[in-house]
Amino acid sequence: MFTGLVEEVGKMKGIAKQGEAMRLVMSAARVLDGVMIGDSISVNGVCLTVTAFDSSSFSADVMPETYRKSNLHELRAGERVNLERAMQAGGRFGGHIVQGHVDSTGKIVNRKSDANAVVFKIQVDDADTLRYVIPKGSITIDGISLTVVDTTAQSFTVSIIPHTLGETALQHKHAGDTINIECDVIGKYVDHLLHFNKPDKVKAESKLSTSFLMENGFL
Structure with missing residues (x-):
């Protein structure tokens, strides 16, 4: 982990x-x-x-x-x-739970400055991955623990502080570059348990929501 x-x-x-x-x-x-x-x-x-x-x-x-x-x-x-x-037992948990198991790749649509931060817009190659991407939730981009700013039907944005940008390879990434995406594992497990052994049609029509996760103590 x-x-x-x-x-x-x-x-x-x-x-x-x-x-x-x-x-x-x-x-x-x-x-x-x-x-x-x-x-x-x-x-x-x-x-x-x-x-x-x-x-x-x-x-x-x-x-x-x-x-x-x-x-x-x-x-x-x-x-x-x-x-x-890999994380050592007893170490500081400064990010979030990351398995190192990529859910999808994505393309950087653009990067723009926002005061002292840089905002990256990411278009996901597998749109189904976005079911696990929640505004203000956790996400991993090329191994970096980040917070989602906002989402659309095909993309999401993250805002990067100067320290993170300067200390990672993300500083060298630009529009058109491919990045690895790993969604929050908790959301994936909740989704799987809710739809386990149910028909694909039911699974496709069901969606997690921010309100559901809040009501059940996940946020």
Whole structure:
């Protein structure tokens, strides 16, 4: 489990592809402190397993499912990525519950300044994902824990403070770039339990609402 608080920005050192399988090598520093083979590290919001490491980098494999559902297949050598180690028990929980399991990718429609903040508008590739995106709720963008500002039928906006922008790879993202999206896991579990074993038609017509979540103690 992660919290969505990026620990450092690493760089892609090497990429090997074979069909929809990949092996990534990323330069890093802070996340290598105490690292062991088999540890989990979030790379742009994707939970990957450390398969090898040295004093300045680590390697991880990407399976076809991850290749298809995330933006990792678009990475290029030298590109910056957000890195976070798995949360330690007893640590500060400064973000929200993040699994590192991408729900959908999205495209940055635009970014514009709003006083000291920068507002990103994101169009979601899988519109069904928006059922879990709630204004003022939590969302993860490329591994960064953020708060949703507003939503439309196909998009949502997030507002980024200068510190977050300066300390993550998001500062290098612009209109047209692809980002990974992970919605709040609590909403996904509530939705699944409400519609478990029900016909697809019923599930498609049912929608979670902010008022429902508030009434039942989720917000």
